[in-house]
Amino acid sequence: MNQTVTFGEVLMRLSPLGNKKFMQSNRLEFYFGGTEVNVAISIANFGGKVRHVSSISDDFIGDTAKSYLRKFGVSTAGIARSKRPLGIYFLEVGAVMRPSAISYNRSHSAFSEITPTMVDWEKSLKRCTWFHWTGITPALCEGGYLTLKEGLILAQKKGVEVSVDPTYRSGLWKYGADPRDTLSNLLQYCTIFIGGINEMNEVLGADYNYSNEDFIEASKHLLKEFPNIKKTFDKIRTPINASWHKIRSRMWNGNEYRETLDLDITHIVDRIGTGDAFAGGLIYGLQHFDDDYKAMEFAAAASALKHTYEGDVNFSSVDEVMSVLDGNTSGRFNR
Template structure:
């Protein structure tokens, strides 16, 4: 059994019911989520052992977040607490040509106050095989960046597989450090890259095109410049509008180019967490299948998340495999 460790902020999401705008509603639904936690929870639903490391508020909201993580099947034994509020974000779910809109309230959150030394990485990572991180965590605060860096160094010292999804969110980098330099440094402690041409261009300062040839050239240059990385996996989205999306996956595994057929989602229920669902599907796929089957599984997992309300992809590995094998009619199961 592969044990995976994820590290990142847990947020409370607040949304009006359905597709309403906040200005026309006096009721908000809430969910707990967060990029890395979403990945871990999805993996736990697939049957994997997953430990999520984070810092939550030392109050009833933080306790509710921990309770939710436990319900998802996550090991919360390494969660720490502090006297600061849990981060929030507000979401208005769009429809058709109206885009979804997000407003964050996380600048002084519990997680932003995490510092090296609050997490005993040697103990946390003992016996684990995989470590997953994203570019959101080091963007939150210098303490979060340094804590992640410490964990990555220990993970590589332990010989673990390290998957990096270095998502660049410009608006989050507010503590005066060079995002490109930090992300590039963290990649040196990683083995698998989850991202596309845009992410590679941002980190390397290149201008590769987004077509097949551009992706392969970008991936080859990334692997050449960051020797610890061995493979590059990308999710491709072609959205007609907020309610209709088409997704596929592609990869350069150091030897050959791989791609999946596109899956069309004609009625999007919730787009939040779809990239996290892809990452979770990929991790599960890499742990159980070859690269080609892994990206097919990941793409199917991503597609299914579009049909699930909330941040987490609450589906089993068997449900994903059904879609991966072409069973997409949505017929009632009796």
């Protein structure tokens, strides 16, 4: 059976109820998430076997976070404990023309002090067939970069498929590392690239635009620059307003370009984690479907469905995603 390993920070999210701003409310809901955590739980909900590697607080909040992961069937055997607190972010959910707003409190979190000595990669990657990471992890701290690199080197030696979502966010790179050099150094170990033109331009030092033709050229450039990468996948979001978006995806697998049709999301419940739902759906699809396009369609439908769930995580099953692909998008009761 395929086993996927994810590596990254576990976060707690705090939000006012509904679409309220913090100044309107004195009651908060909390959820657990984090980019790689969201991918892990999504794959587990599809029936996949997943292990998450991280460092979390050694207190009752950390205990609760571990329990949350285990509830979905995600192994926490690779999670270290720290005396530092769990990272937190605060979210105000927007609506219509008012965008959502996020504020992070993670600079001195449990994950920020992670070091290679805290992770037993040989044990964590045992029986692993797929390893997933994002650009957020090496952006947060040098320890995250060094620990990730050790895992990637071993994964490559073991012949593990490695997917990356570079997720370039300039505001995260605060410890002195050069984003392009750091990401390029890690991309050499990867086989699947999940990202768009912005991410490609960042690692290539290029200025491709968003057209399909430029996506193909940028993908060819990326595959030439990083020969281990075999395929690129891009999720495209077209916002009408904060509550109504369209989702489609496109790919280049070294031989052909394909793209999906738009999926209309006319009432967004929660858009946090939708990119992670795409990545989780794609990983599951590539593991179970002998067809890149079908895997990408599955990923796009999984991402669209995530918009209908509160919290960071996609709770959809394989059957629910396949139902959307079969054209069942009316939301009628299942009886």
